Amino acid sequence: NKGDEVAWYADGDNMVRNEYNPSIAYAFDKVFGPATTTRRVYDVAAQHVVSGAMEGINGTVFAYGVTSSGKTHTMHGEQKSPGIIPLAVKDVFSIIQDTPGREFLLRVSYLEIYNEVINDLLDPTGQNLRIREDAQGTYVEGIKEEVVLSPAHALSLIASGEG
Numbered sequence: 001n002k003g004d005e006v007a008w009y010a011d012g013d014n015m016v017r018n019e020y021n022p023s024i025a026y027a028f029d030k031v032f033g034p035a036t037t038t039r040r041v042y043d044v045a046a047q048h049v050v051s052g053a054m055e056g057i058n059g060t061v062f063a064y065g066v067t068s069s070g071k072t073h074t075m076h077g078e079q080k081s082p083g084i085i086p087l088a089v090k091d092v093f094s095i096i097q098d099t100p101g102r103e104f105l106l107r108v109s110y111l112e113i114y115n116e117v118i119n120d121l122l123d124p125t126g127q128n129l130r131i132r133e134d135a136q137g138t139y140v141e142g143i144k145e146e147v148v149l150s151p152a153h154a155l156s157l158i159a160s161g162e163g
């Protein structure tokens, strides 16, 4: 609507090609065109990370891109089109519901990395935190970990961290 022009387009499922110089193209495991819903992106690219995590496999969903490329849109979304985070939270709790034979303890942390400095978004006093490693694995020292019991609880914590 603003008259911006498409500079890169999805050429099939695995290529991004330059609109002005078609010899410039990059290959990816998966490329989604502009008509793709976030729900579809979640189902193809994130759902298996979430279900894997619930079986004990560490997982990361990482949004990377220049400003205005759609990271927040994709990860947060909005009420009528929820993003990866609310979709994942919903899935986590439905997996728990469907696995009555196992007990789960769910904890949420929320941090930012800003100019190479880690700050705790759930605790304003948690600034410039250190990353450490021990036999258990890698962790952020002193970060707040809040136990969550419902999707609404998890999402309200994340919303409080946005402030």
Ligand SMILES: Nc1ncnc2c1ncn2[C@@H]1O[C@H](COP(=O)(O)OP(=O)(O)OP(=O)(O)O)[C@@H](O)[C@H]1O
Pocket: 065, 066, 067, 068, 069, 070, 071, 072, 073, 074
């Ligand atoms: N797939 C999409 N469909 C419709 N609108 C989108 C889509 N992706 C992004 N937008 C819109 O484009 C604008 C910029 O997107 P967004 O804020 O998500 O970018 P960002 O990568 O988070 O940028 P920043 O690095 O500045 O935080 C927003 O108005 C957003 O609603």
Ligand SMILES: [Mg+2]
Pocket: 071, 072, 073
């Ligand atoms: Mg953003």
